[in-house]
Amino acid sequence: MSSAESRPGAGGREAAGPRPVRAAAHDGVDVAMTVNGTPVELHVPARLTLLDALRERLGLTGTHTGCEHGVCGMCTVLVDGDAARACLLLACQLDGAEVVTVEGLGRPDDLHPLQAAFGRNHALQCGFCTPGFLMSSYDLLSHEPAVAEEDLPEQLSGVLCRCTGYRNIVTAVAETARAYPGGPPAPGNCAKRVLTGRGGPGAGAPAGAGGERVPAAEAGAEDVAIRLPDAEPTVTVDLTSELAVDEDRLWRVLDDVHTLARCLPGAELTEELGPDRYAGRARVAVGPVKLSFTGVAHVLERDRERGRVHVVAQGQDTGGARTQGDVVLTLDRADGGLTLRAAADVYLTGRIAQFGRALAGDISRRMFEQFAESLEQAAAAGAAPVRPGAAPSALGLMAHALRRRVRAFFARITGRGEEGGRR
Template identity: 65%
Template sequence: MTEVLAQNGKPRTVKAAADDLVEVRMTVNGTPAVLSLPARVTLADALRDHLGLTGTHVGCEHGVCGMCTVLVDGEAARACLLFAVQLDGADVVTVEGLGRPDDLHPLQEAFGRNHALQCGFCTPGFLMSSYDLLSNQPEVTEEELPEELSGVICRCTGYRNILTAVRETQEAHPGGIPAPGNCAQRALVGRATGQAGGSTDGREVTEETESSRRIDIVLPDGDPTIAVDIGTEIGVPVDAVWRVFDDVSLLARCLPGAELTEDLGEDHYAGRARVSVGPIKLAFKGVAHVVEHDRAGQRLRVLAQGQDTGGAQTQADIVLRTEATASGTVMRAKAEVYLTGRIAQFGRALAGDVSRRMFEQFADALREAATSGQAPSGPVEAPSALKLLFAPLFDRIRTALRRKSR
């Protein structure tokens, strides 16, 4: 059962089959999220597979082990026992919202300081349960701690260090434990519908709601999964290339497998893309932000992120540079790409080859658009599985043969 808005604006309860898509709006770690997912999807799966928040671990899926503990409207809850459709309008805080990598929550610092992490599988559940305990029972005694925290199971038998960390945090903050420190509006990886605070029930989208869809894309810390730096010669004048760059809609038509679906304003765009590698077919929905458009400096920079319904996620920082030459234009692309989920299972070499093939297709389509001033005559399809898998192999064979002939 779920509630939807009737034409008179009043909520009414309707039945939803297990696989029926239901729109759910919730606030996750301070960020409004709109998800369209089957009624059977649990909160744990929605957080992990649709929003990319994999800090919420799934263990027994019976509400016993406590690994999936999160805060729902300020109270600890088992994410594996709740359906996402039950939480329309709820405020959810996961372990990612507790603290930032550069500013950990006191509980996180205490866990690290006291070696309370062990294998780490139970750590998110213990952190969220401990936060809930110290928030609601700040005067819990040392003797009561073992029983109060027994709702989470540690498989490494590291209870003593965990209890020490919680007790240490309690003593360091007698006036009350600090609130979660990483709950602010930002771009979640997943936004499964490509909508963040938008309206799909026919009501007018207000200016405030519209602006909430243009939140900044935050790239992960650390090294990217793939780093690509490639260039190619395009036999058209640089001004013609930049006329395509100036038209984002036309530029998007040159991207393999991509489609621009909405202009969100202020250089933010929504879109979708399809990629097929062997038996794995991915259909991404996401957002892009043109953060730099410098015609004089011949530099275009775009941040992008997307996720498919199976949980594969991608984020990218892409810089395109052009340089006029006697024969036309040299275009160089530098991209740092972060991958998680199924798509991250491919080796770096193969993923790099795939990226290069897609860049070649993009360059060919861009050349056609720059020459004609119109979108490519046909859709720029994403590379087929055979081309993606065998073309790099043939390239390597040719390179090996050339070396051998020297």
């Protein structure tokens, strides 16, 4: 039996005495919880399980779907500090709960000691049971750090391994228990961030100040407020480009918001909503994923004297993917030349975020590189070179991202930095 099954009240929801929720099976219920350190608000059907809420609404697919009867342990998570089967809990039961999934245990560059021990001891084969074993093992060692090694097979038997790798799993857990006799370190990847669910009604938007849901874009509404999440960006872009163009001609483009928007691949403005507010659309095609966003942009600052343009924007496509951005362009006139710096915090949810942070970062950086190139050409020619509404080339973006990674790899192994004017 697992450690969660051996303790009365494991999962904490019965003992905590949650407020009763009465709703028909398909009625929507508002739920606010904290998942891996991120406050989220969900509007979900009363019958939706925590497992489906984590995977479908919040994009946390590390919690695996197995038997959906509470037998196999694939969906084990921590609820208020105790192991629980996510397939047996309804999301509407967890108002006010703290949930930790395997994604919250450690980071790729800083694994939790349990994760590192599993890797060292080859305690994962196909990986299907690994999240369940990690969370169940963490729960066991947290509550019973002095568990005897000979008792581990029975204590961990509540999670089933399809590859029969139990011996190595027990070895990894025993190694961690010896290294941390007082109990394992706390989960190391719990912090405010944007969760990358599939979007649509009830998607897990981070709670904003005062608990309000961060709104999706509603293009064409003059009173739309662009509120960026109080969380870690999905992608951070910081690029510097040397521009061989006259500053006055460049500012003609920066002052013409329609031309400026067309310099960003696949984007164009469609309507002026009021002072420095605009509606627009953007198309992105990466591999099989083709998205068409509609949204709004607000120019917060355009200061020629300081050489600074500050824009915030948000958009949503019909499939529920959402994007928000905080972009600052800065012109530096040092050494007689003109340098453009583009700094952006980008928040992605839905299908567009499912490429992973590294690839999404590569593609975002390439788009901003193309923006700088188009901006320079527009200043020289007096018109944006990008056809309005044209989606950026998926193959081009992907190929460039892969080339950058290959160059970076060889630069690391040869000890040389990347070369090139733009970076």
